[in-house]
Amino acid sequence: xxxxxxxxxxxxxxxxxxxxxxxxxxxxxxxxxxxxxxxxxxxxxxxxxxxxxxxxxxxxxxxxxxxxxxxxxxxxxxxxxxxxxxxxxxxxxxxxxxxxxxxxxxxxxxxxxxxxxxxxxxxxxxxxxxxxxxxxxxxxxxxxxxxxxxxxxxxxxxxxxxxxxxxxxxxxxxxxxxxxxxxxxxxxxxxxxx
Amino acid sequence: xxxxxxxxxxxxxxxxxxxxxxxxxxxxxxxxxxxxxxxxxxxxxxxxxxxxxxxxxxxxxxxxxxxxxxxxxxxxxxxxxxxxxxxxxxxxxxxxxxxxxxxxxxxxxxxxxxxxxxxxxxxxxxxxxxxxxxxxxxxxxxxxxxxxxxxxxxxxxxxxxxxxxxxxxxxxxxxxxxxxxxxxxxxxxxxxxxxxxxxxxxxxxxxxxxxxxxxxxxxxxxxxxxxxxxxxxxxxxxxxxxxxxxxxxxxxxxxxxxxxxxxxxxxxxxxxxxxxxxxxxxxxxxxxxxxxxxxxxxxxxxxxxxxxxxxxxxxxxxxxxxxxxxxxxxxxxxxxxxxxxxxxxxxxxxxxxxxxxxxxxxxxxxxxxxxxxxxxxxxxx
Amino acid sequence: xxxxxxxxxxxxxxxxxxxxxxxxxxxxxxxxxxxxxxxxxxxxxxxxxxxxxxxxxxxxxxxxxxxxxxxxxxxxxxxxxxxxxxxxxxxxxxxxxxxxxxxxxxxxxxxxxxxxxxxxxxxxxxxxxxxxxxxxxxxxxxxxxxxxxxxxxxxxxxxxxxxxxxxxxxxxxxxxxxxxxxxxxxxxxxxxxxxxxxxxxxxxxxxxxxxxxxxxxxxxxxxxxxxxxxxxxxxxxxxxxxxxxxxxxxxxxxxxxxxxxxxxxxxxxxxxxxxxx
Ligand SMILES: Cc1ncc(C[n+]2csc(CCOP(=O)(O)OP(=O)(O)O)c2C)c(N)n1
Ligand code: SF4
Ligand SMILES: [Mg+2]
Numbered sequence: 001x002x003x004x005x006x007x008x009x010x011x012x013x014x015x016x017x018x019x020x021x022x023x024x025x026x027x028x029x030x031x032x033x034x035x036x037x038x039x040x041x042x043x044x045x046x047x048x049x050x051x052x053x054x055x056x057x058x059x060x061x062x063x064x065x066x067x068x069x070x071x072x073x074x075x076x077x078x079x080x081x082x083x084x085x086x087x088x089x090x091x092x093x094x095x096x097x098x099x100x101x102x103x104x105x106x107x108x109x110x111x112x113x114x115x116x117x118x119x120x121x122x123x124x125x126x127x128x129x130x131x132x133x134x135x136x137x138x139x140x141x142x143x144x145x146x147x148x149x150x151x152x153x154x155x156x157x158x159x160x161x162x163x164x165x166x167x168x169x170x171x172x173x174x175x176x177x178x179x180x181x182x183x184x185x186x187x188x189x190x191x192x193x194x
Numbered sequence: 195x196x197x198x199x200x201x202x203x204x205x206x207x208x209x210x211x212x213x214x215x216x217x218x219x220x221x222x223x224x225x226x227x228x229x230x231x232x233x234x235x236x237x238x239x240x241x242x243x244x245x246x247x248x249x250x251x252x253x254x255x256x257x258x259x260x261x262x263x264x265x266x267x268x269x270x271x272x273x274x275x276x277x278x279x280x281x282x283x284x285x286x287x288x289x290x291x292x293x294x295x296x297x298x299x300x301x302x303x304x305x306x307x308x309x310x311x312x313x314x315x316x317x318x319x320x321x322x323x324x325x326x327x328x329x330x331x332x333x334x335x336x337x338x339x340x341x342x343x344x345x346x347x348x349x350x351x352x353x354x355x356x357x358x359x360x361x362x363x364x365x366x367x368x369x370x371x372x373x374x375x376x377x378x379x380x381x382x383x384x385x386x387x388x389x390x391x392x393x394x395x396x397x398x399x400x401x402x403x404x405x406x407x408x409x410x411x412x413x414x415x416x417x418x419x420x421x422x423x424x425x426x427x428x429x430x431x432x433x434x435x436x437x438x439x440x441x442x443x444x445x446x447x448x449x450x451x452x453x454x455x456x457x458x459x460x461x462x463x464x465x466x467x468x469x470x471x472x473x474x475x476x477x478x479x480x481x482x483x484x485x486x487x488x489x490x491x492x493x494x495x496x497x498x499x500x501x502x503x504x505x506x507x508x509x510x511x512x513x514x515x516x517x518x519x520x521x522x523x524x525x526x527x528x529x530x531x532x533x534x535x536x537x538x539x540x541x542x543x544x545x546x547x548x549x550x551x552x553x554x555x556x557x558x559x560x561x562x563x564x565x566x567x568x569x570x571x572x573x574x575x
Numbered sequence: 576x577x578x579x580x581x582x583x584x585x586x587x588x589x590x591x592x593x594x595x596x597x598x599x600x601x602x603x604x605x606x607x608x609x610x611x612x613x614x615x616x617x618x619x620x621x622x623x624x625x626x627x628x629x630x631x632x633x634x635x636x637x638x639x640x641x642x643x644x645x646x647x648x649x650x651x652x653x654x655x656x657x658x659x660x661x662x663x664x665x666x667x668x669x670x671x672x673x674x675x676x677x678x679x680x681x682x683x684x685x686x687x688x689x690x691x692x693x694x695x696x697x698x699x700x701x702x703x704x705x706x707x708x709x710x711x712x713x714x715x716x717x718x719x720x721x722x723x724x725x726x727x728x729x730x731x732x733x734x735x736x737x738x739x740x741x742x743x744x745x746x747x748x749x750x751x752x753x754x755x756x757x758x759x760x761x762x763x764x765x766x767x768x769x770x771x772x773x774x775x776x777x778x779x780x781x782x783x784x785x786x787x788x789x790x791x792x793x794x795x796x797x798x799x800x801x802x803x804x805x806x807x808x809x810x811x812x813x814x815x816x817x818x819x820x821x822x823x824x825x826x827x828x829x830x831x832x833x834x835x836x837x838x839x840x841x842x843x844x845x846x847x848x849x850x851x852x
Pocket of ligand 2: 625626627628629630631632656732736737813814815816817
C-alpha cells in the first residue's frame with residue numbers, strides 16, 4: 001500500500017476534513033502508537049504526549065462514559081488513574097457522560113461535539129485535549145471535527161485499537177498504562193525549571 | 195449435538211486440517227455457519243438462496259444455533275438482524291436479487307449503526323421481467339451502501355469467506371457489515387469439492403464489549419444512549435456530524451484492509467500480470483475468464499487474469515498498479531450495467547484501455563469463447 | 576442492568592453535570608416508582624425540543640415514569656416526532672427506520688433473551704400512528720402473530736405530525752388534512768380489535784389526559800409482555816400544531832375524545848392479579 005503523506009496536525013484544517021483512515025493513515029499494531037499519522041514506538045508517543053501536556057497553556061481531559069461510570073472494576077481503576085494523570089498534568093476535566101445531542105442549541109464557537117453537551121472548545125482556547133473512555137465511533141467523529149475547525153492538539157488514550165484522527169494516539173490503554181504515563185509526566189514536570 | 199471447541203480464527207482459516215466434501219454452494223455456506231458460532235439466524239425464502247437457510251434451520255434444530263425463525267419479508271428480516279446485532283448477538287441471514295432490493299433501506303443503516311452483520315447474497319436477476327436466474331446486478335447497488343463486499347468464485351471460497359467475514363467485520367476498528375456475494379445457481383447449485391474445517395471446531399463467540407458503539411442492553415454505559423442519535427437539527431454542527439459519521443463508516447472500511455489481508459488473504463489473485471491483455475473479473479466470471487485465458491495462451495496469445503475477491507473496500511492501489519502494463523483490459527461480467535468495469539475505469543488514469551465486455555445477464559452463461567472473441571478483437575485493435 | 580452503570584466513578588462525582596448527579600442520586604432505576612411519585616424523583620427525560628402543548632411528549636414522559644423496570648428497559652422508536660425526544664431519554668433506545676420498529680425490536684428481544692436468560696429485559700416499541708398502523712403494519716402484526724414478547728405503544732395523534740400533518744390510517748373519517756384535501760374516505764383503523772385478534776394478551780386504549788390509568792396500563796402491558804406474550808397500548812395524544820388548536824387545550828381535547836378500553840386474556844388476568852397492578 002502507498003505510504004500516506006497525509007499528516008494529522010492541528011487545524012483549522014478544512015470546511016470538511018477527511019477521515020485520516022481514508023487518507024491512508026493506518027492504525028498502530030500492539031506496542032506501537034501514532035504521532036501525527038506516523039507509526040512510532042509507543043515510548044516515543046508517550047514522550048511526545050508528556051511534552052505536549054507540559055507545554056500546553058490550557059490542557060483539558062475529556063473523559064467519556066466508559067470510565068465516568070463505575071460499571072466494572074476496570075472502569076473504576078482507569079477513571080482513578082485518568083484523574084491522577086490530569087492532576088499531574090495540571091489539566092482541567094470536562095466530562096462526557098453520554099452521547100446526547102444538545103438541545104435547544106449548540107454554539108459552534110463554544111461547543112463542538114455533536115452528540116455531547118459538554119465538549120467545549122471555548123473559542124479555541126483549549127490548546128491540548130485528551131480523549132479517554134469514549135466509544136471509538138464517537139471519539140473519531142469528534143476528533144475529526146476538532147481538527148477541521150480548531151487548532152487544538154488532540155491526544156487519544158484508546159482502550160482498543162487507537163484513533164487515526166487524533167494527533168497522537170496510544171492503543172490498548174488501561175489503568176496501568178495510564179499510571180505509567182502519569183509517572184512520566186510527574187518526572188518530567190519535576191525536572192522542568194519553574 | 196456434538197461437543198465442540200472454540201479455536202483461534204487464524205488457526206481455523208490457515209492451519210486446521212481440512213476434510214474434502216462434495217458440496218453445492220448453498221451447503222458450503224451452511225457448513226460455514228455451523229462453524230461460525232452464530233447466535234441467531236433469520237430466514238426468508240427466495241431462490242436460489244432458500245436451500246442454504248433451510249440447512250441453517252436444520253443446524254438450529256440440532257442445537258448449533260440458539261435461535262432461528264422465518265421472518266415476514268426481507269426488509270423486516272434485515273431489521274430483526276439489526277436488532278439482534280444491537281443486542282450483542284452474532285447473526286446470519288441470506289437473500290437474493292428481489293429480496294436484496296426489498297431490504298435495501300437496511301444496508302446503509304447496518305453500516306451507519308456500526309453493526310458487524312454478515313449477510314450472504316446469492317445474486318440473481320431482478321424484476322421485470324421476472325427471473326430467478328443468475329445475474330449479479332445487485333452487487334453494483336450494494337457497493338455504495340457502506341457495507342464491505344466479498345465476491346466468492348466457488349463453493350470453497352463461499353465457505354471460507356463466510357467464516358472470515360465474521361472475524362473481519364467484528365474487529366473493533368471495523369465493526370461494519372460484510373456482504374458475502376456469490377453468483378446464484380453457478381455457485382449455489384454447483385457441486386464441487388470443498389475442503390471444510392473440522393466439524394467440532396468453531397469460531398470464538400462475538401465479544402460485545404469491544405463494540406465502537408454501545409450495545410443496547412442496559413448493561414453498558416451510557417444509559418442515555420440512542421442508536422442512532424438524531425443529528426437532524428438544522429445547524430452546521432449537525433450537518434458536519436452527519437458528514438463525519440458517513441466518513442467514519444468509510445474509514446472503518448479502510449481499516450478493514452489490514453484485517454482482510456490477514457484473515458482473508460489476497461484482494462486480487464493475479465496470473466501473468468505482465469501480459470499484453472489483462473482480464474479483470476470477479477465471481478464466476480473469473481472462472482470463465484481463467485478458461486479463456488488458458489485457451490488464449492495455448493494459442494500463443496499474451497493474456498493474464500486478475501481475479502478481484504474483495505469489491506469493498508476496493509483494492510485501488512493494486513488495481514492502479516495492475517492497469518499500468520497491459521495494452522488492453524477486458525472486464526467480463528454477469529450483469530448489464532458493468533459495475534466492475536465502471537469501478538476500474540473510475541480508479542485508474544488510463545481508463546480508455548478498459549473494455550467493459552463481454553457481459554451476460556438474465557441467466558445467460560458466459561462461455562469462454564465469448565470472452566475469447568473479445569480477446570481476439572482486442573488484439574486486432 | 577448492572578446497578579453501577581448509573582454510579583459515577585469515584586473521584587468524578589463533583590465533575591459531572593448536575594443533571595447527571597441528580598439522575599444518580601435521585602433517578603428511578605430499580606426503585607419501582609410510578610406516576611404517583613412524579614415530582615419526587617429525577618425523571619428520565621431532559622429538556623427536549625417538541626412543540627409546546629404536545630400530547631405526544633407528555634405521553635412519553637408519563638410512560639417513562641411508569642416503566643416497571645426502567646433499569647432493564649430498552650425502547651425502540653421510529654421516525655416521527657417521538658424520535659426527536661428519544662435521545663433525551665435516560666434509557667437505551669433505538670431509532671430504527673420509519674416502520675420497522677417491531678421487527679427490529681423482535682430481533683433485539685431475542686438477542687437479550689439469549690444473552691441474559693436469567694434477567695427480564697423489557698423491550699418496548701413506542702411509535703407514532705403512521706409508523707405502527709400504516710408503514711409498519713406488517714411487522715407490527717407479524718410480531719403479534721408470532722407471539723413475540725414485546726409491548727407496542729402507539730402514540731396516536733391521528734396524523735403524520737412530523738412531516739406536517741398528513742392523513743394517516745388512524746385519522747378519523749372525514750378529517751381534512753394534508754393529502755386528504757376533501758376529507759378522509761375511510762374510518763380509523765381498528766387497531767385494538769386487530770391486536771386482540773392477532774394474539775395480544777393485553778390490549779388497552781387511553782388518552783394522555785388520564786395519567787394514572789395510563790401509568791397502570793403501561794405497567795400491565797409491559798408485565799404481560801414479559802411473562803405471556805405481545806401487548807398493545809394505544810394512547811390518544813392530540814397534536815396542537817397540526818390540528819391547529821391552542822396549546823392549552825390539549826388535555827381538554829384528549830379527555831373529550833378519550834376511549835377507555837381494556838382487554839385482558841384470562842392468563843394475563845391471573846398475572847395482573849398476582850402482581851397487584
Ligand atoms: C421510508 C420513509 N418514508 C417516509 C418518511 C417520512 N416520514 C418521517 S416521519 C413521518 C411521519 C411520522 O408519523 P407518525 O408515525 O404518525 O409519527 P408522528 O410524527 O405523528 O408522531 C414520515 C412520513 C421516512 N422518514 N421514511
Ligand atoms: S407536531 Fe404535534 S406531535 Fe409533533 S411535536 Fe409538535 S405537537 Fe407534538
Ligand atoms: Mg402520528
